[in-house]
Amino acid sequence: MRENYDRNSISEFLNASLGKSSRYSGLAHVIQSIAQGAVRVNEQVQQAALADVLGTTGDTNVQGEIVQRLDAASSDIFVDELSNSGKVAVIGCEEIEDPVVAGRSDDHAYIVLMDPLDGSSNIDVAVSIGSIFGIWKRDLDEEVSADSLLKPGNEQVAAVYVVYGSSTVMVAATENSVQGFTLDPATGQFFLTNRDIVIPEECPYYSTNEGNFEELDVNTRQAVSDLRNGYSLRYVGSLVADFHRNLLKGGIFLYPADTKRPEGRLRLMYEANPLGFVAEQAGGAASTGYVRIMDVMPEQLHQRTPLILGNKDVVNKVVQTIGS
Numbered sequence: 569m570r571e572n573y574d575r576n577s578i579s580e581f582l583n584a585s586l587g588k589s590s591r592y593s594g595l596a597h598v599i600q601s602i603a604q605g606a607v608r609v610n611e612q613v614q615q616a617a618l619a620d621v622l623g624t625t626g627d628t629n630v631q632g633e634i635v636q637r638l639d640a641a642s643s644d645i646f647v648d649e650l651s652n653s654g655k656v657a658v659i660g661c662e663e664i665e666d667p668v669v670a671g672r673s674d675d676h677a678y679i680v681l682m683d684p685l686d687g688s689s690n691i692d693v694a695v696s697i698g699s700i701f702g703i704w705k706r707d708l709d710e711e712v713s714a715d716s717l718l719k720p721g722n723e724q725v726a727a728v729y730v731v732y733g734s735s736t737v738m739v740a741a742t743e744n745s746v747q748g749f750t751l752d753p754a755t756g757q758f759f760l761t762n763r764d765i766v767i768p769e770e771c772p773y774y775s776t777n778e779g780n781f782e783e784l785d786v787n788t789r790q791a792v793s794d795l796r797n798g799y800s801l802r803y804v805g806s807l808v809a810d811f812h813r814n815l816l817k818g819g820i821f822l823y824p825a826d827t828k829r830p831e832g833r834l835r836l837m838y839e840a841n842p843l844g845f846v847a848e849q850a851g852g853a854a855s856t857g858y859v860r861i862m863d864v865m866p867e868q869l870h871q872r873t874p875l876i877l878g879n880k881d882v883v884n885k886v887v888q889t890i891g892s
């Protein structure tokens with residue numbers, strides 16, 4: 569088979585692009601550890617019922633949501649890999665109420681916030697799910713603490729997401745660079761398949777839960793109605809899968825505030841900020857509907873936010889309508 573992709577494995581690519589950077593020393597290790605965790609999570613996702621990982625643990629997480637067994641398993645796997653990288657000082661996780669301190673030396677120079685398994689409601693029905701990571705540099709003069717995590721998205725140095733779908737792909741964004749990798753199941757390695765991703769100018773798709781329409785305020789209803797005329801609705805119910813399609817094919821995702829969710833549904837620190845970083849590095853945009861997502865000053869680890877994400881022109885148009 570003609571190899572129509574770069575035989576550059578993710579570790580070779582990361583070492584070539586980040587390995588020599590003093591400013592981002594260790595960042596390649598952090599992203600590589602996420603890739604290693606993704607391979608392990610992917611094995612469980614692909615085995616699903618065969619590996620007895622479906623269903624719930626019977627617990628509820630800090631969000632008050634029923635914990636799927638795969639939520640807990642993926643959280644454990646990524647905490648393990650990130651801690652073992654020796655480069656991460658503290659981890660914030662959707663599934664864990666308090667931050668996990670993984671190291672305090674100067675080598676532990678990064679902070680990672682993650683949603684280890686996004687789209688839990690889709691796990692048991694074999695629909696795409698994913699993992700999302702935001703990466704910040706730690707202030708080495710600052711004592712490692714829970715407050716270390718509360719940095720605005722505009723201070724991120726990288727963001728990564730994984731989609732466990734018809735193939736398993738990992739997208740890693742650093743300053744002015746968005747690269748896509750595909751997992752080769754035969755070798756358990758990610759290879760570079762989407763070099764230098766830029767969100768298309770055309771925007772054929774919009775993604776939103778139309779079932780919430782009656783809960784929207786009048787301006788937001790108008791914004792959604794405008795999208796109905798001219799865009800095709802595609803909504804998986806897994807943020808990371810909806811975003812990945814819109815990033816590669818063009819589109820906009822919106823989960824606005826509504827009467828039932830005045831703060832929004834999605835989480836600022838480990839969903840909106842990382843995907844907002846990826847979107848912006850690819851030429852897109854991310855807004856709360858009023859302000860740039862990455863300018864929001866966080867007040868607590870698990871806070872929620874409205875999210876308008878994707879094609880920059882269409883995001884701006886939606887924001888203008890919401891705020892009109």
Ligand code: P6P
Nearest residue numbers: 686687688689777805806807808
């Ligand atoms: P709704 C999945 O639970 C999630 O957090 C996102 O991945 C997804 O976009 C959203 O919630 C779906 O929410 O209310 O449409 O089911």
